[in-house]
Amino acid sequence: MKHPNRRCRRWLLAAALVLVLAVIPAAGRADEPKLKLFVNPTPAFSAQVWVDRGEGSTYFPGENVRISFRTTRDCYVYILDIDPSGAYRWLLPSVWWKNNYVRANQTRTLPEGSYELTVAGPPGIEQIYIFASTRQLDMPYLEYSLRSGQFAPRIEANAEIIQKEIKARIQIVPSTYWVSDSTYFYVGSGAWPPAVTPPPAPQLLGAVNVSSSPSGARVFLDGQERGYTPIFIRDVPLGEHEVVLIMRGYHAVVHPFNVSYPGTFYITRNLQRIE
Structure with a gap:
């Protein structure tokens, strides 16, 4: 059962990868990933995976990330995450999202339902791989991940061993049956910068000049005594107010007014004298 507002911690990318099946040219930032794993040289269909801010974008610890993918054939999808510490984890299928069969040309996004994928440290590069196959694949350590009862537990094995085992599982499948794709993003150092709150707009103020005949009446503005008439009162906020004039031997005067x-x-x- 899915629990609203429950967060699954995101884990971030491996800085070095040992087994290289294909090399892509470096571009952009100096620390941009130069390796691409598990490439099918002759795919019969395509798959795409991307994050909501786009490839090469930066997320800070505490921010949420959304992962989307689509394929051009009905197939089974497997998503692998590699974080900067070198940890490998299966994101799909998982204990929260067990259904990994998708229809062609339909975009699907993780997380689904009320879950969140929250970025965690350390800083570095996080890579996400998608494997799409028209046959179910016996991916290594996937059964352990599903039986653990946890979302995306870390695969307790050496990175080189994990890569070799994945390669062995997909090599036995005809190349026309599977395809892969990958994307990456940067994890910034430090906590997620809070939103900058703009300073409040300056408060608009008015003024009131109070006089009476005869003069010398006590003046109360909104219940606070301010002096005697005649008086000039500054910094009166816009809105409804009330002035009260009191003088011995005269009727009190209540005067509501609006500073617009x-x-x-x-x-x-x-002032009216008391008879």
Whole structure:
């Protein structure tokens, strides 16, 4: 059963690969991967794998990554992850996504459902390989991964041994039955940079000039005493306010007003003597 908001830690790429089946030219950054594993020289169909930010993009630990893939034939798909520490893991099929049979020309994206794939350290390069076959493949260590009860456990074997075993399993399949592809991204050092919060917009303020006849009345603005009339009060926020005037021997005056723009508002009241 899938659990909402559960995170599966992503593991990042191997810096050096021992068994090389094909070499692709280096381009771009100096640390860009120069090796490509398990290439079928005469494929009868194609498969593609990519990450949501594009090949060669950078993710920081704590960020989520999405992996998409598609094939041009109905087939079984296997996705292998290699992280900077040299750990190999099967992402598909897995205990969370056991169905690895896909239809032709349909894009599928991991994670599915309410899961997340979260990038972890160390910094370096992470590579992702896809193997697509019209026959089910007996991939090495895959049964262990599925029976472990964990998502994508690390394969406890030497990288060279893992590569040789994968090569041995796919070499027995006719070349017209399988194809592979790969992509990579960089894992930045440090934690995921938090979003930069722009400074708040400056608060718009007005002012109020309060006078009375006779003068000398106590002035309360929004319940706080501010002085005696006549008085000029600065920095009054925009919105609804209330002025109260109190003077011994006169009726109190309550005067609501609205500061609708950053200007000066004038309040003048005649006080009524108590008979």
